[in-house]
Amino acid sequence: MSDHEHKAKEYQDKGVVPFWPEHLLKELVVGLVAVLVLFVFSIFVHPILGHVADPGDWAYQPAPDWYFYWVQNFFDVGGYYWSILHLVKFDWVLMFGVPAIGVLALYMIPFIDRYPERRLLKRPLMLGMLMFGMLFLGYFTANGVYAHNTLTAEEPYNIFATSCATCHYINGLGGNNKGAVKTPTGQWIYPPDLSHVGSILSPAQIQSQLERPQGGMPQLNLPPAAIKDLVPFLSNLK
Amino acid sequence: MYTRIVRWIDDRLMVSPLWRDMADHPVPAHVNPSEKVSAFVYCFGGVTFLLIIAQFVTGMFLAMYYVPDIINSYNSTKYIMHHVLFGLQLLSMHNWGSSLIIIMVTLHMLRIYWMGVYKKPRELNWIVGVTLLLLILGFGFTGYLLPWDEKAYFATQVGVSFTKYVPFVGPALLKILSGGSKIGAATLTRFFAIHVLFLPAMLIAFLGLHFLMIRRQGITGPY
Ligand code: HEM
Numbered sequence: 001m002s003d004h005e006h007k008a009k010e011y012q013d014k015g016v017v018p019f020w021p022e023h024l025l026k027e028l029v030v031g032l033v034a035v036l037v038l039f040v041f042s043i044f045v046h047p048i049l050g051h052v053a054d055p056g057d058w059a060y061q062p063a064p065d066w067y068f069y070w071v072q073n074f075f076d077v078g079g080y081y082w083s084i085l086h087l088v089k090f091d092w093v094l095m096f097g098v099p100a101i102g103v104l105a106l107y108m109i110p111f112i113d114r115y116p117e118r119r120l121l122k123r124p125l126m127l128g129m130l131m132f133g134m135l136f137l138g139y140f141t142a143n144g145v146y147a148h149n150t151l152t153a154e155e156p157y158n159i160f161a162t163s164c165a166t167c168h169y170i171n172g173l174g175g176n177n178k179g180a181v182k183t184p185t186g187q188w189i190y191p192p193d194l195s196h197v198g199s200i201l202s203p204a205q206i207q208s209q210l211e212r213p214q215g216g217m218p219q220l221n222l223p224p225a226a227i228k229d230l231v232p233f234l235s236n237l238k
Numbered sequence: 239m240y241t242r243i244v245r246w247i248d249d250r251l252m253v254s255p256l257w258r259d260m261a262d263h264p265v266p267a268h269v270n271p272s273e274k275v276s277a278f279v280y281c282f283g284g285v286t287f288l289l290i291i292a293q294f295v296t297g298m299f300l301a302m303y304y305v306p307d308i309i310n311s312y313n314s315t316k317y318i319m320h321h322v323l324f325g326l327q328l329l330s331m332h333n334w335g336s337s338l339i340i341i342m343v344t345l346h347m348l349r350i351y352w353m354g355v356y357k358k359p360r361e362l363n364w365i366v367g368v369t370l371l372l373l374i375l376g377f378g379f380t381g382y383l384l385p386w387d388e389k390a391y392f393a394t395q396v397g398v399s400f401t402k403y404v405p406f407v408g409p410a411l412l413k414i415l416s417g418g419s420k421i422g423a424a425t426l427t428r429f430f431a432i433h434v435l436f437l438p439a440m441l442i443a444f445l446g447l448h449f450l451m452i453r454r455q456g457i458t459g460p461y
Contacts, residue, residue, distance in 0.1 A: 003360060007374060011264055014264065016264035016265060016266050016267060017261050017264065017265050017267070017270065018261070018263070018265070019260075019261055019262065019263050019264075019265050020260075020261030020262065021269065022265075023265040023269075024261075026270065026271060026272050026282055027271075027284045028288075030271065030278065030281045030284070030285060031281070031285045031287075031288035032288075033287075033341070034285045034288060034289055035288060035289070035292050037338070038289070038292065038331055038335055038338055039327075039331065041330070041331075041334045042327045042328075042330035042331040042333075042334055043327060043330075045330065045334070046319075046326055046329070046330045046333075047329060047330060047333040049312075049315055049316060049319060049385055049387050050387035050388045050389050050390075051387060051388050052312045052386065052387060052388075053308075053312070053386050053387055053388055053390060053391035054388065054391075055391065055420070055421070055422075061392075062326070062391075062392030062393040062395070062396060063393065064382070064393045064397070065337075065378055065382055065393075066337070066397070067337070067340045067375075067378065068375075068378070068397075072396065075400070080319065091403060092403045092404075092405055092408075094402060095403035096403040096404050096405060096408075099326075103368075103372070105367050107365055107368050108350070109356060109364060110356040110357065110358075110360070110361035110364050111361065113354065113356070113357065115354075116459055117354070118353060118354030118355075118357060119354070119461055120351075120352045120353075120354070123354065124349070126354075130351060130352070139422075159350055169408070197398060209284070224317075230413050
């Protein structure tokens with residue numbers, strides 16, 4: 001019997017398989033399925049490239065990648081309560097201390113878990129920590145997605161209320177519905193109702209009106225980010 | 239012929255003990271999904287590794303077109319998406335890959351946790367594992383800036399601003415990471431270098447340690 005055959009016999013008796021090729025090939029099949037999933041996704045769903053970065057866009061509400069939502073939201077919510085509790089002086093406790101303790105705890109898990117048993121149900125403390133961790137991540141991720149959606153969704157309404165509503169009217173949002181406004185210089189202008197502006201003007205025309213106003217409307221000097229938010233919003237008013 | 243070539247190399251380099259050590263070690267039946275379907279949980283680590291390799295490959299091809307400066311990073315990304323043959327798919331795979339890796343590494347970690355694998359003698363491998371996790375997240379964070387669109391810029395601004403709360407070294411750290419007082423050209427080149435040079439080097443080193451320990455300690459048996 002050659003060395004190789006000898007080994008094969010020994011492995012068989014013990015109920016084990018050699019890593020190569022028996023095990024690795026099977027594992028590769030699982031792995032290739034994962035890469036295939038990746039490939040199929042990449043054919044149908046593509047990342048979106050936004051506008052080029054403009055540091056002056058104060059109104060922009062950034063979203064992190066989905067797996068960082070919980071970080072951002074935890075600090076947003078935590079920071080809010082921190083300031084209510086007048087602890088702003090000790091910001092570093094929340095912003096550095098808490099995450100440092102979290103990472104340290106993760107590193108120390110094998111030393112926290114002193115149970116002789118390996119089954120999770122026989123390790124109540126570890127089960128509890130797992131539950132806590134999952135609820136923590138789940139809650140702040142969901143809350144973060146929700147918070148981001150409301151923030152960005154409200155943006156055009158806020159801009160409309162502060163910059164446009166003194167002259168214009170939109171059904172449901174209010175504003176000036178008299179149809180005529182006397183400017184500080186004594187002229188009369190006739191701002192139209194914008195409730196259906198999307199079916200009258202194209203997005204490009206709306207944008208141009210905001211950037212270079214015609215027909216008596218004042219130059220509002222809206223920041224580019226505000227215009228970017230307003231154009232799709234107004235175009236949808238059909 | 240094959241044997242002779244192997245023997246020729248072996249006479250000089252003695253690779254076959256090495257090869258035997260890497261390839262011929264026994265793998266117990268309980269981790270083999272074709273023996274028992276539920277053993278697929280043992281594959282999560284391996285699948286993560288395969289996805290990382292895929293990520294290396296797609297990343298290398300992206301680097302052929304991507305230019306890391308504040309004017310061209312956006313434009314070259316756009317170019318990859320619209321003009322490079324299969325460029326959009328390439329970028330997509332790299333983008334999806336990062337998400338899938340996060341998912342797989344989480345699943346892998348969950349298995350280690352719920353099976354209590356990190357107990358003696360595997361405590362050190364858990365520590366190496368957590369480091370791998372942080373490195374993976376580092377890839378995600380630095381890669382997010384590279385397309386240089388609004389989302390990239392402002393998300394990085396938020397992320398980098400956290401460093402200023404580190405006691406004593408915070409402001410210095412902020413400056414080192416962003417290469418100045420604002421997110422700008424220096425931040426972009428820094429993040430690019432971290433994303434494609436520093437982090438991969440560290441990832442490979444720690445993966446080596448991870449696998450070395452798995453080999454030494456063997457895979458955990460059933461309960
Ligand atoms: C880059 C990410 C990682 C890769 C590619 C990776 C890869 C692997 C592979 C291939 C195995 C063999 C068994 C299996 O697949 O389950 C393994 C085992 C192990 N991994 Fe990871 N891993 C990674 C991250 C982690 C993390 C984040 C942890 C925990 C914090 C961890 C802890 C362990 C431990 C303790 C073992 C030993 C398993 C046993 O003896 O049963 N790894 N890893």
